[in-house]
Amino acid sequence: MASFMRSPAGNALFAVTRQTLTGPKYDRQPMKRQIWMAVTLMVIGMMLTAASVDPGLPAGYWDEPQASSGGPPHNWSQLETDLRPESCAQCHSEQFNSWKKSLHAHAYSPGLVGQFPNMGHAEANSCLQCHAPLKEQLYTGPDAMEKSITLRLKHPQGFSEDADLESPVLPLAHSGVSCAVCHVRTWQRFGPPPKSTGAVGKVEGAAHGGFTATRAFKSSQFCASCHQFPQSMAINGKPLENTLNEWKESSFSEGGITCQQCHMPDRKHEFRGIHDPEMVRKGLAFKLTQSNTSARLTITSKWIGHAFPTYVTPKVIVLADALDRDGKSLRSWQWDIIREIEYDNGWQEKRDTRLMPGESRAFSAADIPAAATSVRYRVLVQPDHFYKGTYSDLLSGDMEPDAKAHIQKASKLAAANEYILFEKSVKRVGSSSP
Ligand code: HEC
Ligand code: HEC
Ligand code: HEC
Ligand code: HEC
Ligand code: HEC
Known part of the structure; x- marks a missing residue:
């Protein structure tokens, strides 16, 4: 039998979760004194709006996702610009300690990369669209792929389990469905509304320029780009992965019980499934x-x-x-x-x-x-x-x-x-x- 699911992804897969960002854009142009007052009022107005209107995920969140672009914001510390899970762990140890035991953390697996030399790097990148999809994780060419496959044998862990920042720096792909895959686009952090306030929109924070809060993180649709194939790829009426559709037809969907409520109880990053x-x-x-x-x-x-x-x-x-x-x-x-x-x-x-x-x-x-x-x-x-x-x-x-x-x-x-x-x-x- 041929290797499993050759190029199943296709671009259509990533059109699934598109939503529009309507959050505020902060204008840093110098301004004249006489309009200062008006602008201040406007900014306050925008902030109030931001606190009540859910911006959703930016358009194309899962379409060729990229965590960084250009240079990092100039006033950020090295820790804030480091996208490795070890770095997030310095401040978010609870999420890291659950996630590191999940299959998401191990999605850059021997069974995956061992199939790549037979395919070539372009086809391998189509597999990475679910196993390690950030632009920073994809192979830039055949050499990068070969190097990474060899390195993966030498370092069976894709990251440091103790979150040791001094551990050898491995390609970000090795941490699979890493923190940044779900949470970071063009340097900005996105997450669910804080438990304490329930605020949506731009939220100030002590690190990485705060974050954007959206209820999109609480929706089953969030998991679809990797756990639901498009209907166009159906076999006997059902795509190979049909999890979101199966959920939609279940009483859990009616009752508002989402993927997260079972697989991330209390927001814990466990993602336990049939292996458990x-x-x-x-x-x-x-x-x-x-x-x-x-x-x-x-x-x-x-x-x-x-x-x-x-x-x-x-x-x-x-x-x-x-x-x-x-x-x-x-x-x-x-x-x-x-x-x-x-x-x-x-x-x-x-x-x-x-x-x-x-x-x-x-x-x-x-x-x-x-x-x-x-x-x-x-x-x-x-x-x-x-x-x-x-x-x-x-x-x-x-x-x-x-x-x-x-x-x-x-x-x-x-x-x-x-x-x-x-x-x-x-x-x-x-x-x-x-
Ligand atoms: C220097 C400490 C620090 C580092 C490093 C850091 N964060 Fe944060 N992060 C914070 C703080 C502080 C907040 C504000 C809210 C809070 O206290 O949780 C926050 C908020 C967030 C939120 C929003 C939480 C919510 O309630 O929705 C997400 C998501 C997030 N960070 C992801 C990351 C990811 C991913 C990384 C690594 C790429 C990272 N952070 C690195 C300190 C940090
Ligand atoms: C649409 C998303 C998606 C694409 C594209 C994809 N996979 Fe997967 N893959 C998954 C999911 C989800 C699982 C976990 C299945 C489960 O246990 O429910 C998985 C599991 C696996 C596993 C078993 C677990 C492991 O990591 O050892 C292998 C091997 C694998 N995939 C190989 C591939 C190969 C090779 C390709 C490209 C030809 C590919 N996958 C493309 C989503 C995808
Ligand atoms: C597969 C996608 C995915 C990955 C990978 C992931 N997260 Fe999350 N994260 C989520 C979702 C979804 C939520 C919201 C869950 C909810 O509200 O039920 C969330 C919530 C959070 C929050 C808010 C927690 C709270 O209690 O308010 C933080 C902080 C966070 N994640 C950080 C991280 C860090 C750090 C990593 C890596 C160690 C990581 N996440 C990996 C999807 C992910
Ligand atoms: C009511 C709780 C519940 C909900 C809702 C739920 N799951 Fe599950 N899920 C489970 C349980 C229990 C298992 C283990 C049994 C199994 O494998 O079916 C599981 C297993 C899995 C697996 C393992 C692979 C497999 O072949 O079974 C994946 C992947 C998964 N769920 C993804 C999702 C996604 C994505 C959603 C939302 C669309 C979701 N789940 C909704 C309870 C739930
Ligand atoms: C970027 C793609 C991606 C996203 C987004 C994603 N997953 Fe996954 N998920 C995977 C891959 C790939 C695997 C298989 C990892 C492996 O074993 O190689 C997986 C594995 C799992 C498993 C374990 C399956 C098993 O066989 O035991 C569960 C449960 C799961 N995911 C639930 C979720 C839930 C719930 C969400 C949404 C909050 C989500 N995933 C979002 C790609 C993703």
Whole structure:
């Protein structure tokens, strides 16, 4: 199979979150005395407006995003002009300490960069549109790409986990979906309205010239540029990533429960998902029941704002075993929860058995053999199921040595990510064994 999702991004993807900035522009022209008063009043008026009108995100926030441009504001300290997450951490340690454990911080991953030498830098940049999208993160040419891929092997961490500013300075791409990706454009900081005041618009602050507060950060749409493909890329009616649409069709959207409320509780930068067993358990309810000849596990999606799982890469396996008194399996059953796709002259959907928000499904083991004394249910999660196949395909072909080293690493990581989500046995009704 070809590498996963070649050039899926396309420009249309980034037209999604465009909004217009209507905030004030501060005029620094010298002014005549007689109009001083009028201008002062006007400025006060503008500031009052700014405090009540939400400016939204600047137009094209996700369209070729750039965190810096030209020289930095002349009166800023070196720390304020440093875009690395280690630098933000000096003042925002709480966000840094959560974010550094999230997959966003590790999006410049071995499984990603190991595929790049086969593609060339231009196509690799199309992948970076979600994995490290700032202009400051994209490759300027083939040499920059090769250098970065080699450097990534030497420094498996894309940044200093202790926020040590003296650590070797790595390319900003290595910190993946970094702080500046979501918060900085042309040097300015953008964030949600402060919890204390709820103010929107330009907010003064003790560093980096304050910031612009907008409720756009609280909207599910904020996550769409990377977690929702355009409808034009649909396979069997649904894009490979369809998370925002799935959310819109769920009762969570109606109830105003956004992506952030589940994935950033209390504004914590956790972004926990299917790689985190505790998060997945929070989303599901399990109920195991039985009769003389059958057993059934009912799984309900109770707190997941999209399909379980939302992406095409994980696989969830439900297994049941009828066991005899020695624990030997006499009969077994298996069901898969997956949206399975296959590349065959374009992407095809083979099946979609995912659990939709609110859905309950029973997995029934019927006709249990007479000698069975118990039935055991297990639910296995393989978060990177699809990629495991991609990696073994790649490794079976010719690979450049650095790329191969990355993919070997990715392959091990993918296997190590698998876990048992649920395991429970019930004694068979009427069975005489202890
Ligand atoms: C020298 C300290 C300092 C550094 C370095 C710094 N900040 Fe800030 N930041 C502040 C202060 C002070 C505020 C004002 C509000 C507050 O107290 O949180 C602020 C506010 C913000 C806000 C708005 C918070 C809100 O309520 O919406 C964001 C977003 C932000 N910073 C992002 C960043 C990012 C991203 C970086 C690194 C590229 C960074 N900051 C570096 C001190 C700093
Ligand atoms: C539209 C945004 C987007 C684009 C473009 C994109 N990805 Fe991803 N990618 C994601 C998201 C989101 C995930 C996480 C999926 C999940 O777990 O839900 C991901 C996960 C991955 C993973 C598994 C996790 C890891 O980092 O090891 C690999 C490998 C990967 N992508 C490779 C690629 C490659 C190669 C390209 C370019 C051909 C690409 N991606 C383009 C959004 C994107
Ligand atoms: C994937 C996008 C994303 C990344 C990456 C990200 N943030 Fe945020 N950040 C957000 C969103 C969205 C909110 C608002 C959440 C809400 O209001 O529920 C936010 C809120 C904040 C706030 C305001 C917190 C508060 O309690 O008021 C600060 C400060 C901040 N982020 C700093 C950072 C720093 C520093 C980093 C890197 C260590 C970072 N962010 C990485 C999306 C991001
Ligand atoms: C700039 C692109 C971008 C934005 C914006 C973004 N994400 Fe992500 N997100 C990614 C990528 C890429 C990954 C996969 C990282 C990896 O594993 O390589 C990811 C991974 C995740 C995961 C972990 C998935 C798993 O498999 O466990 C969650 C949860 C998540 N994002 C939620 C959010 C939420 C909520 C928002 C909005 C507040 C958001 N993201 C905004 C690019 C983005
Ligand atoms: C009601 C809570 C809730 C809401 C709302 C929600 N999620 Fe999730 N999300 C979860 C839970 C729980 C999981 C873990 C189970 C799973 O993987 O589906 C998860 C998993 C994920 C994953 C992991 C990958 C995968 O294939 O499942 C991503 C990515 C993600 N969410 C993104 C988002 C985005 C983007 C939004 C908003 C459009 C959102 N989520 C809304 C609860 C929620």
